[in-house]
Amino acid sequence: MTAACPLCFHRCTLEEGQTGFCRARANENGKIVPRNYGAVTSLALDPIEKKPLRRFRPGSMVLSVGSFGCNLRCPFCQNHEISMAGAGDLPLRELSPEALAALATQLRPRGNTGVAFTYNEPLISYEYVRDTAALVHARGMANVLVSNGTVSEEPWRALLPALDAANIDLKGFTGRWYRRLGGDLETVKRSIEIAAERIHVEVTTLLVPGENDSEEEIRALAQWLAGLRRDIPLHLSRFFPRYRMLDKPPTPVERVYRLAEIAREYLDDVFTGNC
Numbered sequence: 001m002t003a004a005c006p007l008c009f010h011r012c013t014l015e016e017g018q019t020g021f022c023r024a025r026a027n028e029n030g031k032i033v034p035r036n037y038g039a040v041t042s043l044a045l046d047p048i049e050k051k052p053l054r055r056f057r058p059g060s061m062v063l064s065v066g067s068f069g070c071n072l073r074c075p076f077c078q079n080h081e082i083s084m085a086g087a088g089d090l091p092l093r094e095l096s097p098e099a100l101a102a103l104a105t106q107l108r109p110r111g112n113t114g115v116a117f118t119y120n121e122p123l124i125s126y127e128y129v130r131d132t133a134a135l136v137h138a139r140g141m142a143n144v145l146v147s148n149g150t151v152s153e154e155p156w157r158a159l160l161p162a163l164d165a166a167n168i169d170l171k172g173f174t175g176r177w178y179r180r181l182g183g184d185l186e187t188v189k190r191s192i193e194i195a196a197e198r199i200h201v202e203v204t205t206l207l208v209p210g211e212n213d214s215e216e217e218i219r220a221l222a223q224w225l226a227g228l229r230r231d232i233p234l235h236l237s238r239f240f241p242r243y244r245m246l247d248k249p250p251t252p253v254e255r256v257y258r259l260a261e262i263a264r265e266y267l268d269d270v271f272t273g274n275c
Contacts, residue, residue, distance in 0.1 A: 001030035007126055008071050008150050009184050021182075022124040023086035024069030034125040040093045041082045042066035042119045045107055051116055051146050054271055055233050056165040056200045061111040062144055063104045065095070066119025067128075071150050073182035074171070075244040076208060083120040097128065101135035114142030114164070123151045126159065133162035149191035150183050156191055165200040167235075168192050172205065172212030173221040189224070196228050204235040204273075207251045207259060218259045219266075226266040234267050236260050238274035 005012045005025050012020035014027035024036040046064045048057055068090055070083035077083050082090065095103075104115050115136050117129050122145060133143040142164040149168040170188060171181060178185040195201045203225060207213040218236070225232050236259055238251040253275045263270040 001027075003027045003030050003032050005032045006152060007032075007124065007155055008152055009187050010071060019086065022069045022071040022121070023084070024067070024124045034127055035087045036067040036069055036125045037128045038094050038096050039067050039087070039125075040065055040095045041068055041085075041090050043093070043095070045110060045112060046116070048113065048116075048144070051118065051144060051167050052204065052235050052271070052273065053144065053165055053167055053200075053202055054235075055202065055269065056144070057113050057142065059111075060113040061107070062114055062116040062142075063100075063107055063112055064116040064118050065100060066117075066122070067125050068092075068120055069124050070121040070148070071124055071182075072121070072148050072171075075181075076206070076239060076242045078242050079119055080243040097132035097135050100132050101139055101141075104136055104141055105139050108141075112141075114144060116144040116146060118144075118146035121148055121150070123147050123159075126151075126155060130159055130162060133159075137162060147191075148183070149188040151187070151191055153190060153194065156194060160195060160198045163195075163199050165202075166195055167202045167204055168195065170203050170205050170221065170225075172208075173217050173224070174212070177212050192225075193228055196232060202233040202235065204237060206237045206239055207256060208239045208245070209248050209251050209255075213251065213255060213259065215259065215262055219262050222263040222266040222270075230266070231268050233269040233271060234263055235271045235273050236263065238272070240274065 010021045019026040048060045068085040145166040260270045
């Protein structure tokens, strides 16, 4: 029996046993399930600023957890070892929602404020995020999501009450660039718009030379964000050659600073990263 995954715009239609574009969601007995539920590849206690979140509980730590798979194909991915992996490709640690929430609580004396779902694309293990986040909230702690924002509106709206903050990658501001990454710009814009009405949101754009780093594009991006709210923090990060994009040089530092100046014409908080 075939089944269609409703989680993102790819709408993968899968035969029994088949895995979708994200390498993590599969058809099992006619039902779409995340094969990475509770399958942890990365676990660390990080400063909240590393997510990056600069205006949400600054100075705190957050227990960061990641799995495998992603519903984009960014050729510059910094975590491609896990984001481009599927089930069976990596050593895994099984960590139930109950166990992760308990660990987050144990780390409170070290300044832990909650759990951050990050490293790969956390929304492809939507059910795990949902189940864990409910337990974390029940313990009086916060839930943070670091995501590419490629999610359908209905599941996104359903998840937001369980979240407190998110950093969403806005990888550029043209449909052409998003198509090259296997994504959809309008989907991500809608995700940011909906989230900004309900939780604390910060946005990150990695500036890739010759691709998404024109003054015109960053101006349009900043103007659009300001149209939602001027106080949405924007992080403009410097690109370094990674994964399948080794042919480009790092973004010139002066270019990052210049684009940040432009963005500050419209936004209250613009931060530069990797400089």
